[in-house]
Amino acid sequence: MISFVVGHGIIPYLHTFYAAPIVEHGKLTAIIIEYKNGRGAIRGRQFIDATGDADLALHLQLPSFEPETLQPPTTCAKIQGLNSLGNFNWQQAIREHGVEFGLDPDWGWGGPIPRLPDVELRVDTHVFDCDTSGSQLSRAEIEGRCQVRAIMDLIRKYGPADANMTLVDLAATIGARETKRIVASYRLSEEDVLHGHWFEDAIANGSYRVNIHHANGPGITFRYLDGAEVVIPERGVEPVKKRWRDPVDTNPTFYQIPRRYLLQDRIPNLVLAGRMLDADKTAFSAARVMVNMNQTGEAAGVACALAINEGIPIQSADPAAIRKALAEGGSIIV
Ligand SMILES: Cc1cc2nc3c(=O)[nH]c(=O)nc-3n(C[C@H](O)[C@H](O)[C@H](O)COP(=O)(O)OP(=O)(O)OC[C@H]3O[C@@H](n4cnc5c(N)ncnc54)[C@H](O)[C@@H]3O)c2cc1C
Structure with a gap:
């Protein structure tokens, strides 16, 4: 993918945030960006809004x-060593003891990660009643991370004492579904x-x-x-x-x-x-x-x-x- 971008004259702007549109005579002529140099603009003839949340289209006040x-957002996590829990049913344990750790009744799934034999991707959290496209994003981010922490704490308390389980990664941001x-x-x-x-x-x-x-x-x-x-x-x-x-x-x-x-x-x-x-x-x-x-x-x-x-x-x-x-x-x- 990198060679495709670099080899075809595409100028990538990594670590750059789209901030606002510039419209002249009813036509979108540029977008304002925020990046390490401060504020800038990128001119273009055609624009694609692929921000997921439709930032550009909404700023242009499109219907x-x-x-x-809304389907609730989730904070994903990678956990190593769940196999070391043996026969301990940790999903059932969350169901039984979740309230003690501030967890609402919920549902989750997960699966193996290719070439990382002892690590699972876990999708066990949901932040309910939350719109992640605006001011509630920070609350969702914090709440999602707290839920992962609560699950880890719960398993450590009720799981086998000799289990060797580690949180190896948290998603960079909470994932918005809708x-x-x-x-x-x-x-x-x-x-x-x-x-x-x-x-x-x-x-x-x-x-x-x-x-x-x-x-x-x-x-x-x-x-x-x-x-x-x-x-x-x-x-x-x-x-x-x-x-x-x-x-x-x-x-x-x-x-x-x-x-x-x-x-x-x-x-x-x-x-x-x-x-x-x-x-x-x-x-x-x-x-x-x-x-x-x-x-x-x-x-x-x-x-x-x-x-x-x-x-x-x-x-x-x-x-x-x-x-x-x-x-x-x-x-x-x-
Ligand atoms: C927890 C979770 C689990 C999921 N599981 C699955 C699954 O198992 N299988 C599956 O197929 N789908 C799954 N989905 C759904 C799927 O991941 C998304 O619906 C899909 O990725 C949306 O694609 P998109 O390109 O519209 O948005 P995204 O993939 O979200 O891409 C939007 C990009 O725009 C960037 N962006 C946003 N705003 C700005 C801005 N202002 N300036 C610059 N960049 C910006 C974002 O950083 C992001 O990189 C899951 C979703 C979630 C949240």
Whole structure:
């Protein structure tokens, strides 16, 4: 990736924060940045907002919406030595003793990290009732870290005395799952995702299930394209299996995100990418994952390059040309 950036004349600005837009005659002409040198500006012909929280689009006052409830953010941790706990069921112990350590009932998951045999990525925390895109971010950051600390303390108190367990890493920032979203030229719907609709201007394919972390309490709901639904109510509690629809002969295996999602009609030279996705609650909960958002980012870059090369507004860039360029770059285009 580094050689790709450096070898293609791209000038990276690491450790640099986008701060504000500059709009002249209805067109976005530059962005203000904050970096080690102080304040600066970067001019451009095309801009992509890929900030997750839609910082640029919101500062430009593009129409936005926030679902009634937001999926809660999580502080991830890497923990070494959980194997040394032996048969001690630490998830059950959190369930039994969490209150003593200030932990609300919750649910979490984790897994091994390739080539780090004794280290697990753990995703055991949630900060409820919190919008991480604004002034509540600091509270969330502190609360998420405190939850990790509480889990470590709890396991040390109730786990085997000879366990050899260490917190080796905390995520640099708390991870936001869902914040404000921008109204685009198309809103992806539950029907589009769960019934696997195809679009002529599709720029991304996704097969990830609907994955809703419950907003104000423990648990998670999964909905699969084959009609199955699984709800995990709380850690240590058996999952509840049901169906959101009866089986059909031809189950869809994937859904698509159309190019129209990248576009809005207020600022002609701004493209949207990532989890500011215009989608209803259910569609968002499937589409928001990395493999899908990566594809929207790539499509946004390709669309901007085509528009610049042809000297046309991004809205006029031919969807077929974008899909062709993506396919030539190795993307699966159906
Ligand atoms: C705890 C957690 C676990 C998850 N687990 C999974 C999983 O297992 N599998 C999966 O596929 N997905 C998972 N997801 C979802 C997925 O990670 C995100 O939805 C996805 O990464 C969003 O992509 P994005 O590009 O829109 O935003 P991000 O990946 O958040 O990228 C936005 C980038 O913009 C930067 N940025 C933001 N504001 C500014 C600014 N003003 N100036 C400069 N830079 C800025 C940020 O630092 C960040 O690097 C998880 C999410 C969370 C929070």
